[in-house]
Amino acid sequence: MLDKTYRPSEVENRHYLAWEASHAFRAEVTSNKRPYVIMMPPANVTGSLHVGHAFTFTLQDILIRFHRMRGRDALWQPGTDHAGIATQMVVERRLEAEGTTRDRLGREAFLKRVWDWKGQSGGTILRQLRRLGASADWSRERFTMDEGLSLAVRKVFVELYKEGLIYRDKRLVNWDPKLHTAISDLEVQSREIKGKIWYLKYPIEGESGRTITVATTRPETMLGDSGVAVHPDDRRYKELVGRHALLPLVGRRLKIVADLHADPEEGSGAVKITPAHDVSDFEVGRRHGLELINIFDRDARLNDNVPPAYRGLSREAARAKVVADLTALGLVERVEDHLLMLPYGDRSGVVIEPWLTDQWYVDAKTLAAPAIEAVRSGRTRIVPRQWEAVYFEWMNNIQPWCVSRQIWWGHQVPAWYGPDGKTFVEMTEDAAKRAAALHYGHEVELKRDEDVLDTWFSSALWPFSTLGWPEKTAELARYYPGDVLVTGFDILFFWVARMMMMGIHFMDDVPFRDVYIHGLVRDERGHKMSKSKGNILDPVDLIDSYGCDALRFTLAATVAEGRDLKLSESRVEGYRNFCTKLWNAARFCEMNGCRPAPGFAPAAAKETINLWIVSELAEAGRKVALALEEYKYNEAAQALYRFTWNLFCDWYIEFAKPILMGTDEAARRETQATAAWVLDQLLHYLHPLMPFITEELHEQLGGRPGARLITAPWPAPGDELVNPEARDEINWVVRVIAEIRSVRAEMNVPPKAELPVEMRGAGQETLKRLERNHGLIERLAQVSVKQRGRTAPAKGSVQVLIGEAT
């Protein structure tokens, strides 16, 4: 006998362990089933499960469970990501608390600390994922820095280098002065800042008293100026082109050049050029052979290339002093308020400094071309489609990808330098030494590149590195490419685009057929969840309070394609109630002897209500399958919800009551069998969304011993189950009953008072006791209801007249 209410906490863990123990999550390389593959985005080892994870992983698990039931060999490949900068920051913070630093520890000891820390806390998120019911193949769990994946990273790096698609270059990078590393363009966030713009007067060489005015939002960078640019057609400055200005405070001669970069409409029309500290100035400088003067150190403090008075100052202090000194000299023409966009490091939160350094770059433009074509030709489909435009836009304008990072935690760049700086990029140090010996004609000492690679470099290989590449494994042959990648739009560029590039280049095929892009989870008012706002919903708390299935169903039901998801606890509570409703419907069936009847043929039922519910179930099942095939989770959830609550519970069970308690033995047996059959099928359909409660009910309601819903086949509803006649009849009865209830409420008929119902015409015997248990009679004819001049649903000749209350 089922308990009175469903208690998730008492069943979830038990079923999860049983699933794992029975290897229900395992993909079988030797299976003759068609594979179905989803690469789980590797979770950050430093992380714990937040509601965004719960969302994306629920969507993935639904697909995996659905296709597993549909007879596919499902592989959901799990793992974790070393998350270079993020993890290193966490460990450094811990060191700081201990009063030491990574520099003091040294590279080797520091890395040991990170590995230790990864060992103790790295599994947290994957453990929490199990609470979500995630049916990933844990036996295949990988880590981006495990041996195999590290090998793949080196191999990719070496091959791309030898193909000329990875190279070392000196250019301006996004330098994070706090983390002391370069970061990629994607790791920079622009924020609008209310700043100022200074109009500075630079004296013209050889003409005392004459000046040229330049405008700048960063006056401190003037210490690194090496030129002034004006537009070639700008009459105001035409005659100054080719002459020189004198840089105040420094005394450097600045060549005045004509360049299209200078916009006569902007500022004063003349631009100071600081080639070493501004991306566009860098280009201007290159065009005119201007000197690159680096004035910052790695902390973004002024270095020895500026006059002594400014050395060692921070950017902020330098600005104040430069402005003060120029003001004192009368060289500040004016200052205006100005809105500007400033680049911030997305990890450190400090202003990024364009800084001239040597870094490793991936030729993304070359790799992007076939990745663009793959989407254009439909070999990979992006859902919803609107994201294709975003993908194309970014890929078409892609810049070289800076992949080297000046941190320690990560894959060290497999490059070695000879005594003269000659570079050897090889899989191993030995190979590099051999190459060097060959080159120099004798053995030499090599120095390894200190940098590590961008975390996303290894993530980009995930779809094939996890399957054993570069070995030609059976897994690789069978599970590449994957069927779908499910992820948020926030990592479309970071990850999806790069997997496309690497996958196509090294596997000669796209890494996945579909990309399903979803929104982000926000709070109920649409704000981003953050600790500081205190609006965080913890998925584990929600699971504890309402059960895993309630959370999963909420997430699935609330997805709006191409939109962010606003999650509120009341919503989860509502779907917890849905679980209870389902549970109690099952309890009713159990109490009324509804057990699966061997050989039961639903389409051959005699009772209209039975034919009807079977038909409605078939429609619902179809809708669910169709919806899930197209990633329309909310439609699947809605179809299930409506069928379960509004049809099965609200009407079918009520219709069934008089039959189950009546004297017609045959009708009762048929109804018992139907109810049991429908419920069992429904559990199948619900399972991908609500795995625990369905498994529990399936077990308790006498599925065959040992039979697990998770591996049960998905029932494909046959055409013979669909019965439009039964559907029309019951729909009509439902409308009549609703009408009578409405009239009754309007007339204020007391609950227990009889409401005389008079029927005229053929088939009047078909409606009796419509109130209360609204017992349904075998054959329902066409009836109309009239009361106080109202016309109710009418079909044919039968009339139902409702009298005054007695």
Place this chain on the structure above:
RNA sequence: GGGCGCGUAGCUCAGUGGGAGAGCACUACGUUGACAUCGUAGGGGUCGCAAGUUCAAUCCUUGCCGCGCCCACCA
């Protein structure tokens, strides 16, 4: 500056060229033997504004207003 998306019931949002919907909230009634984590009934919307296409527009087109996000080296 470019691109994308959104404005439908108090709130969160589905939805469709021809009847305006769901959940929550609200009101009234109800201790019916599955369920009060429930049931029945009910109130509430000029579907952002304007014009156009159409026999017909919440839905298609254009413009406007408001909101959000992404991308971008303009001083």
